[in-house]
Amino acid sequence: MSEVLRIGGLSAGYGPLTVLHSVNLTVAAGERVGLVGLNGHGKSTLLRAIAGLTGWQSGSxxxxxxxxGSTRSQGPGRYTHRIVRAGLALMPQGDAIFHGLTVADHLDSGAYTRAAWRDRRRRRERVLAIFPALEKLLDVPVGRLSGGERRMTSLGRGLMADARLLLIDEPSLGLAPRISQELVAALSAIELGDSAMIIAEQNIPLLQGRVTRxxxxxxxxIKGGAEAVQLAGVNLH
Structure with missing residues (x-):
């Protein structure tokens, strides 16, 4: 199975603060990886580093x-547009929305490349198949939506891209348990093909049985295997 992501010796941080320490990680096509840990231990920073959004970073x-990757010290986001074109979609924690724009506007804005934009109607249909509740809300400004509907809109925007790697940060943040379960179930049902997905999440039970590892x-x-849950410091119950 082909590799979608290979990280070697990645260190990253903000100003004088080092958050990630020589991280190594390989993700293959078709994998859905759960990244678990307490707040402040590097989940979001790792996703941001892959997207070139940390203050500084080194490693491959x-x-x-x-x-x-390689050495980045020119400021966060300077090369992120190139990384997106290379096949990355980052769905940050929280909603990351513009309240005056409609659901349709948000979805279309995720079709960033020329090929995705030309194909946006078919891609929108795919997103609506994943999140059918959005179909009747396409013309509604997102500022009028519920928290779960806003999160579906934000995730749907990321799914409009030409992405080999989907990075999803804390999809359950601020949502009721039932809504969180429905969202993660929808994400786990997506056919990845030659793509891969990393879901950063503090709620381990939410991911159990829905990720490859x-x-x-x-x-x-980062630690894997039997040590993953213990070192993450997250309560299973």
Whole structure:
């Protein structure tokens, strides 16, 4: 199975603060990886580093065989547009929405590349199949939606992209348990094909049985296997 992501010796942080310490990680096509850990231990920073959004970073990040990492000290986001074009979709925690725009506007804005934009109607139909509740809300400004509907809109926007790697940060944040379960169930049902998905989440039971494997992140270092849950420091119950 082909590699979608290979990270080697990644360190990253903000100003003088080092958050990630020599992280190594490989994700293959078709994998759905759960990244679990307490707040402040590096889940979001790892996703942001892959997207080139940290204050500084060093190490190798290869996306679909293409180097998108190496040393970055020119400021966050300077090369993120290139990384997106290389096949990345980052869905940040929270809603990350514009309240005056409609659901349809938000979905279309996720079709960032020319090919995705030309194909946006078919892609929108795919998103609506994943989140059918959005179909009747396409013309509604997102500021009038419920929390769950806003989160579906934000996730749907990311799914409109030409993405080999989907990075989803804390999809359950601020949502009721039932809504969280429905969202993660929808994400776990997506056919990945030659793509891959990383879901960063503090709620381990929410991911159990819905991801290929679970990784724990603690103090900026990743552990897998039986150590993942323990080192993540998250309560299973």
């Amino acid at each position: 990040i290869r996306l679909a065989g293409r180097e998108v 679970m990784l724990g992140i603690h103090a900026g270092r």
